[in-house]
Amino acid sequence: MHAVEKMLARAAGVDSVTPGEILNCSVDFIELNDLYLQVVRSFYEMGGTKVWDPTKISFVFDHYSPAPTIRTAQIHKEMRDFAREQGLTHHFDINAGVCHQVMPEAGLIRPGMILVATDSHTTTHGAFGAFGTGIGATDAATVLISGELWFRVPEVIKIEITGKPRTGVYAKDVILHIIGKLKADAAVYQAVEFCGEYVEGLGVSERMAVCNMAVEMGAKTAWMKPNRAVLDYVEERFGTDYILDETDPGYTYAGEHFFDVSSLEPQLACPHSVDNVFPFSEVSPVKVDQAFIGSCTGGRLEDLEAAAQVVKGRKIAPATRMVVIPASMEVYKKAMEKGYVQTLIEAGATFNAPGCGPCLGTHAGILARGEVCVSSTNRNFPGRMGSPEAEIYLGSPALVAASALEGSLADPGKYLDTPQGASV
Ligand SMILES: CC(C)[C@H](C(=O)O)[C@@H](O)C(=O)O
Numbered sequence: 257m258h259a260v261e262k263m264l265a266r267a268a269g270v271d272s273v274t275p276g277e278i279l280n281c282s283v284d285f286i287e288l289n290d291l292y293l294q295v296v297r298s299f300y301e302m303g304g305t306k307v308w309d310p311t312k313i314s315f316v317f318d319h320y321s322p323a324p325t326i327r328t329a330q331i332h333k334e335m336r337d338f339a340r341e342q343g344l345t346h347h348f349d350i351n352a353g354v355c356h357q358v359m360p361e362a363g364l365i366r367p368g369m370i371l372v373a374t375d376s377h378t379t380t381h382g383a384f385g386a387f388g389t390g391i392g393a394t395d396a397a398t399v400l401i402s403g404e405l406w407f408r409v410p411e412v413i414k415i416e417i418t419g420k421p422r423t424g425v426y427a428k429d430v431i432l433h434i435i436g437k438l439k440a441d442a443a444v445y446q447a448v449e450f451c452g453e454y455v456e457g458l459g460v461s462e463r464m465a466v467c468n469m470a471v472e473m474g475a476k477t478a479w480m481k482p483n484r485a486v487l488d489y490v491e492e493r494f495g496t497d498y499i500l501d502e503t504d505p506g507y508t509y510a511g512e513h514f515f516d517v518s519s520l521e522p523q524l525a526c527p528h529s530v531d532n533v534f535p536f537s538e539v540s541p542v543k544v545d546q547a548f549i550g551s552c553t554g555g556r557l558e559d560l561e562a563a564a565q566v567v568k569g570r571k572i573a574p575a576t577r578m579v580v581i582p583a584s585m586e587v588y589k590k591a592m593e594k595g596y597v598q599t600l601i602e603a604g605a606t607f608n609a610p611g612c613g614p615c616l617g618t619h620a621g622i623l624a625r626g627e628v629c630v631s632s633t634n635r636n637f638p639g640r641m642g643s644p645e646a647e648i649y650l651g652s653p654a655l656v657a658a659s660a661l662e663g664s665l666a667d668p669g670k671y672l673d674t675p676q677g678a679s680v
């Protein structure tokens with residue numbers, strides 16, 4: 257069996273599973289974000305009175321945080337009241353950040369766990385060796401009541417990555433390149449294992465960025481074998497009581513793909529789909545109205561560090577706006593301590609409270625008709641960040657920052673090779 261299958265078998269209380277099988281599994285943890293008040297209402301409609309375990313449920317206010325309208329303030333109020341009545345241990349209000357950043361920081365994510373959340377990017381947590389997947393409102397209400405959920409065992413495909421990319425090319429470029437080659441329907445309902453020497457050398461942040469975007473190929477979940485960096489992160493925040501599942505030697509994958517990234521250029525997902533990806537040198541110059549750095553894909557400390565390295569001692573183009581939203585308050589605080597916030601503000605960036613914000617167009621950086629945005633996020637569908645007539649290019653935080661400096665799409669490499677670029 258594969259490590260992913262072993263996690264599901266353990267949660268179902270059976271010795272072995274095969275792809276396609278339907279299981280009833282116990283869930284280790286569930287997270288609800290602030291788009292899902294319906295789950296609270298369904299919980300009561302389905303006869304719920306007390307949740308199955310208040311220590312294994314988290315509400316994170318991130319998509320509409322701080323509440324930008326009366327309706328969303330009302331949603332927050334009703335969910336806050338439920339969290340208090342049920343005595344939920346892990347309620348993260350508007351002072352926390354995006355759920356996929358806040359939960360690992362809080363020590364809620366560990367290898368071997370079954371994690372469900374009302375968000376498609378729950379695949380992010382495969383970076384920690386967990387089984388993470390997004391679910392809808394009805395399934396979420398079922399979990400709140402019973403602590404269990406049905407799962408269809410996914411096939412597992414392998415994406416093996418080798419090579420060492422040049423300066424200015426990041427894991428975001430690698431995952432965009434992969435999605436561009438394999439396309440948005442490459443892994444529908446499958447588990448995607450990312451492996452190979454490149455993956456083994458990745459730190460926590462870049463592992464999260466890769467697993468986060470597996471769902472943009474339709475993946476049910478993503479998985480990486482935890483390396484020392486991941487285990488140090490988990491043990492510092494959660495402890496050592498986790499299970500490291502190993503894939504049996506000779507396991508046969510449903511599919512295998514191999515990528516050598518040593519000669520990769522910076523990549524761009526061009527309007528209007530995530531798999532419409534080209535190397536930077538093949539994308540026509542485009543005037544950039546807004547550069548956005550943020551989200552559970554590209555708003556971590558390492559992302560703000562990369563952006564600060566690019567803009568240090570420089571000013572963004574007069575006609576370009578640069579919006580930076582740290583993925584969490586912890587990221588924000590550390591970025592201040594390290595001077596990245598100061599550097600970015602001195603370059604002309606504006607900051608907003610940690611949360612999803614412009615990533616899905618709720619607030620804090622909405623695009624007007626005809627505008628062009630280059631973004632460190634993970635989706636660029638029409639209307640994603642505001643007007644359906646705006647255009648969104650997805651790239652690495654460093655590329656976003658370089659594009660803000662030049663007022664048009666720009667390769668960050670030249671700003672990183674100089675001695676000045678190297679120090680922040
Ligand atoms: C929660 C939901 C609105 C959505 C998701 O499930 O991913 C959002 O987070 C997104 O990124 O589009």
Ligand code: SF4
Pocket residue numbers: 318319354355375377550551552553611612615616633634
């Ligand atoms: S930051 Fe963007 S991608 Fe991540 S959960 Fe929020 S809306 Fe979804």
